[in-house]
Amino acid sequence: MEISEKNQSFVYHFGEMGSKWGFNRTVGQIYALLVITDKPITANELASALSISRGNVSMGIKELQSWQLVHVSHIPGDRKEYYHAIGSVMEMANTVFEERRKREVDPTLSLLRNLLLESPTSDSEKYAQQRMQDIHDLLEMITNWAAELQKLSPEQLSTLMKLGTGVTKMLSVKKNLFSKNKD
Amino acid sequence: MEISEKNQSFVYHFGEMGSKWGFNRTVGQIYALLVITDKPITANELASALSISRGNVSMGIKELQSWQLVHVSHIPGDRKEYYHAIGSVMEMANTVFEERRKREVDPTLSLLRNLLLESPTSDSEKYAQQRMQDIHDLLEMITNWAAELQKLSPEQLSTLMKLGTGVTKMLSVKKNLFSKNKD
């Protein structure tokens, strides 16, 4: 399988960026190629298209499966496995967010929760714990919010995002609407 | 400088996670230590506290400065440089988001914009370009939205986040309020 020049630059770019996004170069390249290719691709085609070994493709696909980003299909009378990228770009983004949260935020939240259980025994520990508390609270708030946002439909999400700073106005409207109940 | 056991686990954890967050182990450890320590710390103290070489500290600090995360101060009559973490946890989070956007999203957006200028010459190129367009549009929407959110005060941001799915209700209210203008 040969790749057009434009697609090459996309694939290579994703390879380079991939490492910043939590997976290695070949995994990035494999995923990029699967994303921009309509029809499912076999492992051998991936290997030849990207000039990497068959074993490397196998490991890359395994990694992408652990990220829930690829899907395997079969063609009757053909034993090969055909891979393709799962879902719409929106779904991909959701999946990547979700997986990164699990790998990068959850362990930190859990560590912080443990450390915050014990009481500080000195002023410097007190300061440290206050900082940890702040980090914990912020991470938790963002995590919860992200979970809420993921419940919205793509349309609702676009509406919200395109609203931009308009959100602030709605916030103040809400505050005014309900403030009488609080006072 | 010696670190308490609890602070050790925090610092080591940040070292491990650091690599997932865009910097290496020692940079993560240095930053963690600066964040949970009230008083500014010298390079030599960092080196001994973390058992790393003086040169490594210098490089780590340089990296953190390029992320705009540390600040240098001086004590009169003392030539050493004293480092500490900049700002509140909220400000740190903002800075990290901002820097990561510059390093991880902006280059991709710019590549995609270029690739999307040319017209596709075949069906498969057409499909590829459609996917690229979708990725571009999503990244741009998220980027713009993040910029808007960063304009909000920490209080406004908390209010918004704690609102959670309540946002959806507000969206539908807004839709109803303004729909007569559209029909």
Added chain:
DNA sequence: ATAAAGTTTCAATATTTTCTGAAAGTTTAA
């Protein structure tokens, strides 16, 4: 049962990234 057509594993190797420490550079005070 066997062979063909595939996939996965993993030890060895290659590549990349990080770290050290000595040398070079900088700043300040006298």
Added chain:
DNA sequence: TTAAACTTTCAGAAAATATTGAAACTTTAT
């Protein structure tokens, strides 16, 4: 202008990570 007290740089060493490719494994058809 010199030297003391620092910081930075960078070549080489060490550590971590990614890649290959041959052997082991799996599945299916006959």
